[in-house]
Amino acid sequence: MQSFLISTSVVGLAEIGDKTQLLSLVLAARYRKPIPIILGVFVATLINHGASGALGAWLASVLSPGILNWAVVASFAVMAVWILVPDKLDDADAVLTKNSMGVFGTTALTFFLAEMGDKTQIVTIALAARFHEFFGVVAGTTLGMMLANVPVIYLGHKFADRLPTKAVHILAAIIFVVLGGLALRTALYPQAHPLF
Template identity: 85%
Template sequence: MESFLVSTSIVGLAEIGDKTQLLSLVLAARFRKPVPIVLGVLVATLINHAGSGALGAWLASVIHPHVMNWAVVASFALMAVWILIPDKLDEAEAVTTKHSMGVFGTTALTFFLAEMGDKTQIVTIALAARFHEFFGVVLGTTLGMMLANVPVIYLGHRFADRLPTKAVHVLAAIIFVVLGGLALRTALYPDAHPMF
């Protein structure tokens, strides 16, 4: 349950102002059909995060726990810095043509590709490696993505313009620093009971 709650909150905050949230806004403005867009985002996120969660769980099983602890510390520290750098949607990612795939297919494919190498994908790998848990992390990161993107899809510019994006990013960075500190404690004292 802890992995689910941590994953949901981290990704929900990390997604605010992220390029995939901007992509959700573009898709909503272009197609004006929220249900297939939401379903496309859900499917793309589940597939992407399932792969990321599986990679993180696998890494945790093949890398020595001491090395993994230090890798998790480093990943949380890097994420704390990366989250403060604002994302911009590339022109190639913003191009969303309907073609024969329809709104759902276009959304799923575009969102899946935009999520590759994105902050939330990296976080999913790190969280699955840290918690040694696949389902709780993948369900949590997927819920976090949906909590951040569904309001944007339904409310568009009015909602996105009112979010204090910088404050949310600072809060997310602080959470990453705290998680990194807890992971550092585990790395320094591996025999002590982990705090998360």
């Protein structure tokens, strides 16, 4: 349950102002069909985070605990800094030509591609490796992604413009620093602190 709650909150906060959230906003403004957009975001997230969670769980099984602990510390430190860098939606990410795939297919494909190498994908790998748990982490990161994107899809610019994005990013950075500190404690004293 701990992995699920941490994954949900960290990804939900990390997604605020992220390029995939901006993509959700663009998709909602362009197509004005929230249900297929939400389903497309859900499917793309589930596939992407499922693969990321599997990679994290695999890394946890093949890396020595010492190396894994230090990799998790480094990933949380990098995420604490990276979350403070504002995202912009690239033209390549915003290619939204409606084709034979329809709104759902266009959303799923575009969102999946935009999520590749994104903060939330990296966090999913790190959390799955840290907790050695696939299902709790993937369910949590997917829920966090949906909690951040569904309101944007429904409420569009009105909602996005009112969010204190900078404050949310600072809060997310603090959470990453805390998680990194806990992971550092585990890396330094693995016998005394096997989990957060």
